[in-house]
Amino acid sequence: MFDRLWCPIEVRFVIDRWDLSTRLQETSLDPFVLQPGRPVELSGPPGYGLTRLGYRMLAGPSLRAPVVVVDVRGWASPQAAWETGVDPDRLVIVRCPDAGVWAKVMAALCEGVKAIYAEVPAGVREQDLRRLGALVRARQVGIGLRPVEGGLPAGIAHLRLRPLEVHWSGNDRGHGSLGSRTLVMEASGRGVAGLTRRIEVEDDGANIVRVVPGLVAGQPEHAAG
Amino acid sequence: MLFPDWSLGNRSTPPAEAVLVVAADGRIAAVSPAARTQGAEPGMPRREAEMLCPGAVVLERDLAEEWQRFELVVSTIEEIIPRVEVVEPGMALVPLSGATRYYGGEEPVVEIVAAKLDLFQPRIGVADGPFAATWAARTATPGTPMVVSDTRRFLNDLDISSLMGESPDAESMVATFRWLGVTTLGSLAGLPREALASRFGAPGLIMHRLAHGEDRMLDPRPIPPETAVELRFEEPLETLDQAGFAARAAAATLMTRLGKEGIAPHRMTIEIESAGGESRLRVWRSLDPFTEGALADRVWWQLRAWLESGQIRGGVIRLKLDPADLSGGGRQMAFFEDTSARIEAERALARAQTLLDPAAVVQAAPRGGRMPSERIRWFRWGEDTPPPDSSAPWPGSTPAPAPSLVPPEPRPLEVEWDEGLPVRVRLGSRWEPILTWSGPWRLSRKWWMGEQAVDRYQIVTSAGAFLCVVDGGQAFLAGIYD
Numbered sequence: 238m239f240d241r242l243w244c245p246i247e248v249r250f251v252i253d254r255w256d257l258s259t260r261l262q263e264t265s266l267d268p269f270v271l272q273p274g275r276p277v278e279l280s281g282p283p284g285y286g287l288t289r290l291g292y293r294m295l296a297g298p299s300l301r302a303p304v305v306v307v308d309v310r311g312w313a314s315p316q317a318a319w320e321t322g323v324d325p326d327r328l329v330i331v332r333c334p335d336a337g338v339w340a341k342v343m344a345a346l347c348e349g350v351k352a353i354y355a356e357v358p359a360g361v362r363e364q365d366l367r368r369l370g371a372l373v374r375a376r377q378v379g380i381g382l383r384p385v386e387g388g389l390p391a392g393i394a395h396l397r398l399r400p401l402e403v404h405w406s407g408n409d410r411g412h413g414s415l416g417s418r419t420l421v422m423e424a425s426g427r428g429v430a431g432l433t434r435r436i437e438v439e440d441d442g443a444n445i446v447r448v449v450p451g452l453v454a455g456q457p458e459h460a461a462g
Numbered sequence: 463m464l465f466p467d468w469s470l471g472n473r474s475t476p477p478a479e480a481v482l483v484v485a486a487d488g489r490i491a492a493v494s495p496a497a498r499t500q501g502a503e504p505g506m507p508r509r510e511a512e513m514l515c516p517g518a519v520v521l522e523r524d525l526a527e528e529w530q531r532f533e534l535v536v537s538t539i540e541e542i543i544p545r546v547e548v549v550e551p552g553m554a555l556v557p558l559s560g561a562t563r564y565y566g567g568e569e570p571v572v573e574i575v576a577a578k579l580d581l582f583q584p585r586i587g588v589a590d591g592p593f594a595a596t597w598a599a600r601t602a603t604p605g606t607p608m609v610v611s612d613t614r615r616f617l618n619d620l621d622i623s624s625l626m627g628e629s630p631d632a633e634s635m636v637a638t639f640r641w642l643g644v645t646t647l648g649s650l651a652g653l654p655r656e657a658l659a660s661r662f663g664a665p666g667l668i669m670h671r672l673a674h675g676e677d678r679m680l681d682p683r684p685i686p687p688e689t690a691v692e693l694r695f696e697e698p699l700e701t702l703d704q705a706g707f708a709a710r711a712a713a714a715t716l717m718t719r720l721g722k723e724g725i726a727p728h729r730m731t732i733e734i735e736s737a738g739g740e741s742r743l744r745v746w747r748s749l750d751p752f753t754e755g756a757l758a759d760r761v762w763w764q765l766r767a768w769l770e771s772g773q774i775r776g777g778v779i780r781l782k783l784d785p786a787d788l789s790g791g792g793r794q795m796a797f798f799e800d801t802s803a804r805i806e807a808e809r810a811l812a813r814a815q816t817l818l819d820p821a822a823v824v825q826a827a828p829r830g831g832r833m834p835s836e837r838i839r840w841f842r843w844g845e846d847t848p849p850p851d852s853s854a855p856w857p858g859s860t861p862a863p864a865p866s867l868v869p870p871e872p873r874p875l876e877v878e879w880d881e882g883l884p885v886r887v888r889l890g891s892r893w894e895p896i897l898t899w900s901g902p903w904r905l906s907r908k909w910w911m912g913e914q915a916v917d918r919y920q921i922v923t924s925a926g927a928f929l930c931v932v933d934g935g936q937a938f939l940a941g942i943y944d
Contacts, residue, residue: 282925282926283867283926283942283944284889284923284925284926284927284928284942284943284944285925285926285944286866286926286943286944287944288866288867288942288944289863289866289943289944292866301803302803302804302807303804303807303808303811305807305811310867311869311870312867312868312869312870312942313866313867314834314838314864314865314866314867314868314941315825315826315838316826316828316834316837316838316864316868317863317864317865317866318866319828320862320863320864325825325826325827325828326825328825328826329811329823329824329825329843330823330824330825330826331811331814331818331822331823331824332818332822332823332824333818333822338817338818341817342814342817342818345810345813345814345817346810346811346814347810348806348809348810348813349806349807349808349809349810349811349813350806350807350810350811351803351807402924403924403925403926405898405922405927405943407900408898408899408900408920408922409898410883410898410899411883411899411900411901411902412900413900414861414900414920415861415863415900415920415922415927415943418927418943440863
């Protein structure tokens, strides 16, 4: 049992079917740890578990400094963020439903906050998103972007995560309650060396989000031979 | 000088109406006489007070509004004695040494002040030091000031619980004192100081000093001459928005400057000059060192009070913040905390507040409740963190994991039922088959207030899981397990 203070998050990321050099490269590419200056895009409809992944990305940085959730819809629940390990004292929620001022607020936050999970409202101009991407890289901010509708323009996100399917266990026709969740996602972008890969993530509900060992596989994108 | 139940304000409620004013920490800040007769007391948890006064009107405490009203009191005192120290709206400390010489004694000064403030029914206490004076004011009655000639003797008879709030761990120390048979300040003062220091450390020393009539030490450091921050405005500040921005900017500059020295102020002098040539000065005092957010709030309240009272002709052209009683007490960090990152983040959040609205930047604390939306207590970023909720375990609450998205109010949801079992749910424009579900979990709400029981379901579709509430035959979306 780990002491929460010293090791609040257990993350394992094991790649099968890849050579050793790829494994070493991949261990530094844990998609659920925000990396400075490398935006992660989480695009997909609500219900698949992307919000929880976004909260989970803030857990580590919240040990050191305030972290921010930019809430466009006014639906963000800090209780779920606390469950993933975010320090309640350092979680700040900025409610910004107005697409017109969203980019300015994000720019202000990027000047000082080191880790942000932000919903992107519909109607933000592409040029503002690109400027924001440049600012994130310049200020070395760790950021997860969750478009409320559609996706981000190409070239902004370093890593793009898109859910494919989700399975819940724990309840059965009236009995039990929601327990663990298995989420199959597609990862693409420079964060995975320009390839498209499938990742299967198991979320054990009240505690942490983890990548299940041995269930990650590369997906061929081109016909062999 | 104490103005009990200042939070009640000038509400024109009938005297028979019970009114409770609730602070941000969920405790009662003030009660009306009618509520007091029913057993409610300031400091009591809200739930307990509502139980004692079931029909009471419950109001949220508005510190900015309270300060605005208190400004009139402070201005009145300053017409007689300069340099009033404000602890909070409803409580002010006034140093009497200079005024005593001018007016020829303590009693004449107190009589003049009491006569001037007769309308506000203050409780006035005079003693050596803020701690004793505060308790003298608490034991005084409106209209009859309590002038303590022998502070040590006055303190001797006070119950040991009067030390509550004087140190972060005062509650457990007071319990230990009682367990040891030390029930009054007099008996505490009779103990050897070395023994208390050995048993309780620095907090024990503070308690012993207070019991002796020697006031709380602030561990003062020398004030570097450049710590004061002065902002001059070419365009006078006339609107509240401008004042709010200036308050945050001045507080950020000052706290950054002090942060580099590793110090934080316990006392702050706010001084302004108007385009019409008037100057105003106010001293704020805090037991705990000011944080940037707390300081910005006080500067903002003060500017708002001055601007809205019409005392500033032509707007503010100069704002000066002058810190005093500097100590290292406010710089305690957590083990992993990165101070520079915290300061930068606070500055960025303050800028976000000015772009949006102060109420749009929030934090949350856990509290008891059965529905996800009930289990969160929101408060504005920069305000004091509410104490952790130590309430009961809430049997029947919705089990973990918590939904990641919770609508502020439940949204109507179309669910198709077959013989009482959920079959399909409408998500946007399409119907999704329900793969499985949990529930119904019956939730009996305030039936004595006419609220009906509701049923909760966790429903699972291929597009995700949802928390659904069925109230009176209509289904509502209460959360998304996103």
